[in-house]
Amino acid sequence: MIIVFLIDVCSSKTVNGYSLLDLAKLFIRSFLHQVNNGKNNHSVKYILATSDRPRYCIKTEYHDPIYTFLEQLELLSPTDASRIGTGFASVFEFLSLRRMIRHMDSFYRGRYVEHNETTGIFWFTDGCNLDFLNSCLEYQPDDGITSSSMFYQEKYRWDQKLFTFFLSSQTYTAPAALHELNANMRGQLYSLQTSDDILKVIGNILGTDKDFYEHAKEIYPYNIFSTCGVHLNFVEANANYDPKSNNCLEQIYVDPLKFEGFYPIPENFWIESEAIRLQMDISSLIRRKSIPTIAYWKHKEFYKSHELPSNFPRDTYVVSECDMTRELKCQKPGTKWPVYIHSSSRNSGYGEPFGYLVANKKNEWDLEVSLVILPYNFPSLFKLLHQAKQYVEPPPSWKESMEIYRKNLPWYYLQPLAKVFMAYKLDKIVPSGFFTKPKTEGIDAIIYQAVQQAHAKYEQMKNDIMKNRYSITRPTPYPEKCIEGNAQAERALSNIRKITMLAQLPNEADPSHSVNTVIMGNYEEVMAKRDKHKLRDPHEEN
Known part of the structure; x- marks a missing residue:
């Protein structure tokens, strides 16, 4: 797991001994x-970043030791409000x-x-300058075509979780823009004001803390x-399909x-085998959404007519709790809802199912919903496999x-x-080479080129992190002080005059001492010259 700490705090106001930073x-x-x-x-990698000038946003990367991370953390100062948003772009x-x-x-x-x-x-974030959120998640036309934007519409990926911490000394109410951002990335939003809030949220x-933090969203x-x-993104299959709906x-x-599953989730577009064999133009590539949209069909009788062959491999994943899973748990035991990817088949529409949702026993008392992924159009395949058992040849x-399948x-x-x-x-029932994949030289060449570009850019970013760290602590310069040369010289001369006058003052006699400090130490000589009557015999009575 990777954890990225992105700090965009502009305010330097201190409350109760703590600033927001x-x-x-x-x-x-x-x-x-x-x-x-x-x-x-041992399994967590950390990255520290902030919004700064280009190539200066990332302060540490996951190979850095923890003491380097903490050192760079202490060196951070409040973020320049005009640069808010550059940190997100660099991290993505x-x-x-x-x-x-x-x-x-x-x-x-x-x-x-x-x-x-x-x-x-x-x-x-302290909520300062959030206008960048309108375009921070999607690639913009001005960004150009890069190895990162060549195949995706958004900058984030489906394995990234967002945890937003709104820091304020006055309110727990977070700006509406933060709610919208977290909805797009299924994030969690927390509002913090005190150190006690911090410990609660970390728990x-x-x-470690089962009592939910009250100032939290999701x-x-x-x-x-x-x-x-x-x-x-799960949506119910209907005639009014909207791929942008969450x-x-x-x-x-x-x-x-687990290293790799048996089957993929289909693309949301059909790919002709001839298109990927010939040379391809980058501008002709179809860019996918970062988070795929899966349509499910509430088919109550689906489980009766589509049984899986025994021991046939499948991929099974538990789905987090939501309204969809709670509804499925209330259905008849064994109910399966088939799932689809819109426009994945040769023909328009939802195409063919590639798996199903089903509720299984989690333990003796609870149920959990799983997504089972199978071969594309598995009902037709399983029907053919069932028929094949009835024939010798x-x-x-x-x-x-x-062949049609x-x-x-x-x-x-x-x-x-x-x-x-x-x-x-099962290969004995189909001719040799029946499932041989087509040639893919066209798409392979583009992917190879994109990976090489990504590798060069990635190494450049890592070198920038190291170079910036040792060349200068904080690349954003502090405001320079206005120093007037004449005034500075006048103050220096005044100090010199004062020191000189003090050195020329004569030494004053000290009436409280009879022995001059210059000859102090000649004890016997001085005592011999003293009149004896001035000294009292300690043995005499008063």
């Missing part, structure tokens, strides 16, 4: 202390480039749920480290130790139906099905 630093130090004392300390780009060079995005090949690295973005995030009762996964933006939980009609299958399902058929000894 001090509160943000206190939160981060307390969070690190609790995490590093727990069992997750840095994380996107990391995904590119690690080949976590399978472009034009569907989306594999396991190809993710859950990232928490902790954003601290909620880490799962509370999820799970430890952040136990909620690894990706976000999906009907039910939820998370599915993924085992971080499948007839031509069966082979023709199987293959032709209407998105090309990126061919290789996964070939592996499944071979592993479960």
Whole structure:
């Protein structure tokens, strides 16, 4: 897991001994202390960032030791309000480039749920200059085509969670723009004023405090480290389909130790095999949404006619609690709702199902809803496999139906099905090479070029982080003081005159002492010259 601390605090006003920037630093130090004392300390990577000049926003990256992180944290000063928003852009780009060079995005090949690295973005803001939020999540035409924007419409990714911390000394009411931002990224919004608020919120995030923080929006009762996964947008299938609607933006939980699933989630566009074989133009690429929209159909009788073959591989993921899951739990046991990706098939519309939602027993008392991912158009495939068991040698009609199924299958399902058929000894019922994937030289060349560009940009950003750290502590200069040379010289001369006059003053006689300090120490000589009558015999009576 990666945790990014992004600090955009402009106000330097101090309340109860703390400035708002001090509160943000206190939160981060307390969070690190609790995490590093727990069992997750070795699996968490930290990034520190703020809004600054271009190439100066990221202060530390995940390879830096913790003492370097804390050192840079203490050096942060209030953010220049005119630069608010540059930190978000730098963080999104840095994380996107990391995904590119690690080949976590399978472009034009569907989306594999396991190809993710859950990232928490902790954003601290005092609500100053939030106009940038109108365009901070989506790529703009002025940004140009980069390796990050070549395949996506938004800057964020489906494995990134946003935690917004609104810092104020006067109110707990957060600006409306922050609510909208968190709705788009399924984030959590907290309003903080005191150090006690900080400890309460950290307890909620880490799962150590079960009493929910009252000044919070969207509370999820799970430890952040136990909620690894990706976000999906679930909408009910109907005639009035709107791909921009966030009907039910939820998370599915993924085992971080699981390397790869069997099947991908389909793309929301059809890809001709000839198009990816020939040379492709970057401008012709179809950019996907960061969070896929999955349509579900409330089909009450679906489970009766579409049974899975025994031991057939499937990918199963638990869906977070929401209105959709609660409704499904109330249905008849075994009810399955098929799921679709709009425009994923050769024909327009919802296409064919690639899985279903089902409620299963979590324990003796509770139910949980799971998303089961299967081959594209699995009802037709399972029907053909069931028919194949009835024949010693499948007839031509069966082979023709199987060929029709293959032709209407998105090309990126061919290789996964070939592996499944071979592993479960089903390859004998289909001709050799039946699921051979087409040539992909065209799309492969573009992806290779994008990865090389991403690698160069990523290394440049890492070098900037190191260079800026050791060349100058704070790249944003402080305001220079106005120094008048004549006034400074006059004050210096005045001090010199004063010292000279004091040195020329004569030494005054001290009437309280009979022995001059100049000859002090010649005790016997002085005492011999004294008149004896001036000295009293201590043995004489008064």
